[in-house]
């Protein structure tokens with residue numbers, strides 16, 4: 001599996017990309033992974049037909065993650081099979097039963113969990129996910145809020161599950177990326193709000209500052 005999922009170092013995933021030019025600039029900046037949001041109600045929604053115009057050319061240059069919220073299985077499968085994305089990120093109410101066919105057919109996926117309290121982190125292995133993403137609990141909007149959660153819960157979860165790749169999300173910015181890396185030691189930091197000037201438009205000063213903070217912290 002891609003080194004993005006290796007829990008020994010902290011990588012960066014920049015989510016909510018809507019512009020082809022931003023995607024190419026993320027490659028040029030050496031970012032490990034990008035996320036494109038396929039949930040129609042997201043402020044960062046990109047229709048699959050538009051993503052299909054530029055994501056294929058980025059294969060092997062950056063890990064291409066598609067973010068879904070309760071999407072029909074066939075929609076996710078066709079983007080994976082057509083090689084438009086490398087990995088699916090399930091950021092809604094997807095159950096272990098929904099995830100099972102992806103695991104059984106060798107399609108890599110990240111299951112995002114909105115962390116409300118310690119109880120949110122039980123039965124995570126039931127999803128058979130390639131990686132787990134821990135985000136702030138966001139009823140109704142699912143993610144992309146810019147809110148943080150209690151990172152001690154993430155740190156404890158990782159120390160109990162050292163071989164499971166865990167991504168930390170929710171309100172990561174240039175100001176807190178170093179602390180997030182040092183305290184939690186996630187396989188990656190994942191962010192949308194903290195990497196943009198307006199929803200869906202990336203701010204490369206912020207992204208470079210986050211990269212520098214991660215490098216210094218580890």
Ligand SMILES: O=C(O)c1ccccc1N[C@@H]1O[C@H](COP(=O)(O)O)[C@@H](O)[C@H]1O
Pocket residue numbers: 015016035037039042043044067069091135141142143144145146147169170171172190191192193194
């Ligand atoms: O960005 C969105 O609009 C979004 C909508 C629905 C589900 C997930 C979404 N984004 C993901 O949310 C986290 C945290 O975002 P933020 O940094 O707090 O803005 C991030 O992993 C995005 O992948």
